[in-house]
Structure formats: C-alpha cells, structure tokens
Amino acid sequence: MIQTAPASLRRMLATSQSAPRLARGVKLRHDETRDRWVLLVPERVLAPDDIAVAILKLCDGNRTIAEMAETLAEQYSAPADQITADVIEMIQDLANSGFLIDGGKS
Amino acid sequence: MSPTLDQHHPQIEFDPNDGLALLEGKGQPVTAKYGIPLAVLIELTHKCPLQCPYCSNPVEMERARNELTTQEWKRVLDELADIGVLQVHFSGGEPTARKDIVELVQHATDCDLYTNLITSAVLLNREKLAQLADAGLSHIQISFQGSDATKADRVAGFRNAHAKKHEVARWARELDLPLTVNAVMHRQNLDQLEDIIAMAVDMDADRIEVANVQYYGWALKNRAALMPTIAQIDRATQVVEDARERLKGILDIDFVIPDYYAERPKKCMGGWGRQFFNITPSGKVLPCHAAETITELDFLSVRSNHSIAWIWQNSDAFNRYRGTGWMPEPCQSCAFKEIDFGGCRCQAFALTGSADNTDPACALSPYHSATFKTAETEAETGATRFIYRNFAGGTLEAEPQDGK
Ligand code: SF4
Ligand code: SF4
Secondary structure, rough: OOOOOOOOHOEEEEOOEEEEEEEEEEEEEOOOOOOOOEEEOOOEEEEOOHHHHHHHHHHHOHHHHHHHHHHHHHOOOOOOOHHHHHHHHHHHHHHHOOOOOEEEOO | OOOOOOOOOOOEEOOOOOOOOOOOOOOHHHHHHOOOOEEEEEEOOOOOOOOOOOOOOOOOOOHHOOOOOOOHHHHHHHHHOOOOOOOEEEEEEHHHHHHHHHHHHHHHHHHOOOOEEEEOOOOHHHHHHHHHHHHOOOOOEEEEEEOOOOEEEHHHHOOOHHHHHHHHHHHHHHHOEEEEEEEEEOOOHHHHHHHHHHHHHHOOOOOEEEOOOEEEEEEEHHHHOOOOOOHHHHHHHHHHHHHHHHHHOOOEEEEEEOOOOOOOOHHHHHHOOOOOOOOOOOOOOEOOOOHHHHHHHHHOOOOOOOOOHHHHHHHHHHHHHOOOOOOOOOOOOOOOHHOOOOOHHHHHHHOOOOOOOOOOOOOOOHHHHHHHHHHHHHHHHHHOOEEEEEOOOOOOOOOOOOOO
C-alpha cells in the first residue's frame, strides 16, 4: 500500500481563499544577464511569461487568491471574478507541478 | 475589452533551457553565440566513501592533492555568477568530503547563486547539515541505492549507508531543506522501483529522480552486472506512469528511458557545448561530466590563463562537437540532427572507439545492432558480481556468501 501522508498535506487545492506561496526550493529571481524573470527550481530554470510573473510575485503566503485577483484586476482593468477564475486555474497548475503550496497550511 | 488573463493565458515554459541558455547575454560578446549555461555542475573532489559500481567519475580519478583550493573555488564561483550562471550543483565524488563545503555554499549564496548539494549523505551529521542550511543551501539531493538496506548497502559497498541516508533525509525535512531522492537504477534494483517511489513519498521528498545508469566510466566496466532487461524497462515505465498520475503535486518524478533500448539516442547534455558544462576537482572545464573518458580531447582548466567564458566559447574541446558541422553520416543528412545532436559523444567513443561517430544507441548507426545484442545478452546472462569503484582501479566483489 502506498502511503501518501504527510506529503499530501502539501498539495494545494486552489480556491479563492487559498494563500499560495512558493514551495521549498523554488525561487523567483530577476536574471540580470538575460534581463528577464526566472523561476529557479531544483533541477531546472523556468521562464514564466509576464502575467505568470505578476501572479508569482503576489504569492507571499499571506494574500489570498481573491486579494491577488483584486490587485490584478486593477493592473489589467478587468473584472475581478473573471480574473479570480483564471488565477485559480494557473495557480492549480503551478501547484500540481510542485512550485506553489498553500501558505496557510504549512 | 482590455486584456484579461484569459487572452494572455499565463505560460510557464517547461523546457526553456534551449531558448534561455542561447539568449544573448547583454553586452557580453563572448557569450553571444553560445550563451552561458544557466546551471553548472561543480565536482569538488573525487573522494567518496562509497564504491558504487556505476559511478560516473572517470576510472582514473583525480587525487586530492590536485584539487582546487578553497580560494580557487571561490574565484570560480565569483566568475560563474558574474557571467550569468544561476545555479550551481555541488557534486563529486562526495562534496561533503571537502572540509570547506559550508564555506563554499555560503560563498555561492553570497554570489546570489541557487545551490544544490548532490550527496551520498553518509558523511553528514546533523550539525553539518544545519550549517549548510544556514549557509543558504537551496536544495539537497541524496542518492539511494535501493529500497532495502541489505541490497542497497551491497551496491554502495558501504555498511549502514542506507540507514544513514534515511537519517539525513529526516534531518533535511526538519531543517526544511527541499529534498530530491536520486535513485540510480539497473538490473539488480529495477524491480524495487515501486518501493523506492513509496520510500521517497514516506520520507516526504519533493522529487525523485529515477536515473538509469549511463554506460561509461565505472558503469561500462560493470555493464554485464547492471544492464536491465527490456521487460524490466517496460515495467518500470508503467510503474512511473501510474505513480506520476497518483502523486501529482506531491512527488515530482523524473525518469528517462535508457537509450540502449530506444530507437534514437538522447539529446545528451542538450547537445555538446550548447547548455552545460562542469568543472572537475582539478579545475578542468568539461562539456559533460564523463568527457574525460574521451582520451583524445584536451580540456582547459580554470587554472589556465583563460576565463571560463573564453573556454566555453573558444576552446577546441567545446567546439569540436558543437552544432552539426562535425557530424558524419548518417547524422549529417538526418532530419533529427538538431533534435538529438547525434547523441552522446562519450558513448560513441566507448562503444565505437571514436567520438566522431554517431552514437550507437541510434538505430541508424552501423554499430547499433551489435550494441543492442550485446546489451540484451548481458541483461539475460550477465554476471551479477560488481567491480567496486576505488582509487586502485576497482575491486571485484567477493563471491556471495551462503544464506545471503
Ligand atoms: S556514484 Fe557512488 S561512488 Fe560515485 S561519487 Fe556517487 S556516491 Fe560516490
Ligand atoms: S542518425 Fe544521428 S541525428 Fe539521426 S537520429 Fe541517429 S543520432 Fe540522431
């Protein structure tokens, strides 16, 4: 029988109330040489696009997705509830890859 | 309407190494053509208490007296950060066999480098690990030789190694260090794969790298004892697929099918001199950690009067197999030549006697069928005794004892 606790506690199911933060070993950094934002993870360097960077910068483990969506709604002049849905989807993708965890739970 | 996130659906590129590594560095003409790699492997020493029969170190290992000094490594780290390297992987041998490991990790952190420690863990105690964490270590990768202690310790050639690794993994957790389990797989442990993945989940690792042995260096000496069967590979592939589905977001699983059993070779190192280099204990800059097995090449050292960027960009060893111009047939007229770059140079050298040839893992190589048949035969009938890695050129494992 495969035992999945305690690692499963880390897995985030993104809702508007989750407060994501970067997982252990994941760093968002501006790369001066190549002049772009990069996400440093254990064996790779990823190149998030501008919107992903805008979202990742807000993932501090305190802000909820709902709050993030408000900020982004202002930034992109778009309706907040629509943005919330998009952000949830993206954050879930990032969580599935192990880059984001729920700040509230750990 | 103004742009919504929907129209600009956020993207994270999953294999950006190419695009990113080949980007031109700002105001750095020297790296204009082949951008400086994002990550560099640093082999601090060839010393290691373990004796893994598949070790990727050269059979002729570097003696401690030739190793770079602390000051020299610091200068190397400064230089790497300066030219745009973002990650350093401290490896070996066993990197913690260097007394200055904490100091070097601290220095890399001070240079704003992402640091990864690739370790067998057996030399670590809790205090040392805590010091490494305090020095800013970003991630630790611990190698495991199997899922059960007796078998794993036999492969490592080191008593109680397995238990010790578990202990260090637990400390890593307590110290909140991100952890990757590195499991090197071969015929004699591939059937434990399910248990090894479960073990990684149990120890709350973030990732597991299921690494199939690459057959050069020590592993080539031990190929008959290590080569998996096709049935094992098929089963392992299935195990990994199932586990990936089940463990999404819990454990990231890295797995590449060994190329002896593939139709086309791997894009080894992402292509020679395209996105990777490593530095050996004595400071040689290599396009691949096994490149010294190609005895006809000369590699420049950081102790030479050339900068690392110059060596990367201009040295003969890097340019020899760069791009596609060097390729013989069947690669030269092949549609895949910019996809796999002709495969692995070290494997071509080891199996055909010349690094200029197409990697025999490719079905189009004239050496392919012979290689494949040898592999198949070895997998079915090969001996199981290991030749252990050591500075004396290797020691054959004792005959199995009764009741073992
Ligand atoms: S593969 Fe084994 S013997 Fe070689 S450096 Fe790693 S732990 Fe040591
Ligand atoms: S012939 Fe050369 S380029 Fe074509 S698939 Fe084989 S190794 Fe790759």
